[in-house]
């Protein structure tokens with residue numbers, strides 16, 4: 355009965371979103387819509403009644419989706435990826451939308467206005483976004499102030515990066531900035547992700563270079579924390595680059611990898627739209643296959659020692675399940691929610707339960723890495 359009601363409810367919201375709301379939203383500037391959605395999320399999270407109503411509309415629970423990863427309890431494996439809630443403003447409503455966890459940020463050492471506008475585009479046919487935000491956020495001090503002492507109903511990950519400015523393009527200044535953000539945010543949330551793969555920051559992605567990464571991680575090791583630490587990897591890394599990063603990571607306090615960030619490759623056959631800009635990185639279906647390959651490769655190298663969080667192009671339960679079977683213990687998404695609607699989170703979770711049952715698994719954790 356519960357499952358039938360959830361399916362009917364999700365079908366109704368999917369229809370309403372994709373046929374009515376999305377066509378209207380997609381006529382407007384994407385960053386304007388993003389900001390309005392954050393405003394709506396903030397408002398809805400403020401009151402017990404609105405939270406309850408949203409829970410009724412979107413939430414889904416099933417014990418088969420519950421697992422403990424690195425000592426953290428997750429009620430389901432679907433999380434919000436870094437970049438949607440950059441300033442940690444909508445954490446009060448995300449559990450009711452159905453997310454099992456959320457990563458906020460990326461948060462930098464100093465307040466960061468990001469790159470000049472325009473810096474977000476849709477690729478509707480490709481089911482992708484071009485992102486050139488450049489780490490817009492309020493900075494670690496303001497965000498720590500906002501979050502200190504707050505109770506979270508789901509595990510919260512803190513994504514840290516270095517401030518996007520000319521000064522932090524210098525390696526030592528960049529490391530000092532990461533360390534400031536890490537240290538300031540360390541007491542908040544359940545885990546920390548070190549984002550070394552933002553494709554849109556001044557000076558590129560220097561910390562994919564093993565020598566610089568070694569220096570960065572050695573500095574972060576000096577900061578006391580009991581939180582697990584993840585590294586967020588780029589989508590366009592080849593196997594040799596991944597091997598080098600894993601070798602360095604193994605020598606330091608790194609518990610897992612978020613695979614992956616955006617892709618920059620413009621020759622991707624999944625790009626079906628005319629490219630409007632040569633700036634930025636792409637999300638959604640354009641990064642899906644690259645993210646799968648990084649998940650597969652990283653898991654094959656670290657299974658049993660490190661955790662993989664899969665991210666990139668998850669729109670359906672089948673997408674999430676494929677990434678789980680390749681080695682992801684947890685999944686993150688943004689673009690799937692923007693193209694399919696907020697009911698997609700519950701629909702993916704419900705679909706995952708059906709796929710687990712079909713394959714005879716009693717719990718999501720049994721499926722992790724089964725194809726790898």
Ligand SMILES: Cc1cc2nc3c(=O)[nH]c(=O)nc-3n(C[C@H](O)[C@H](O)[C@H](O)COP(=O)(O)O)c2cc1C
Pocket residue numbers: 435436437438440459460474483485487489513549552586614615616636637638639641665666667668686687688689690
């Ligand atoms: C609007 C937007 C902003 C993003 N900003 C960040 C960010 O600040 N830090 C980060 O690590 N990843 C950021 N990302 C990348 C996402 O976390 C994710 O890795 C990528 O979008 C692939 O997932 P998706 O296909 O489900 O969107 C951003 C993505 C989008 C769409």
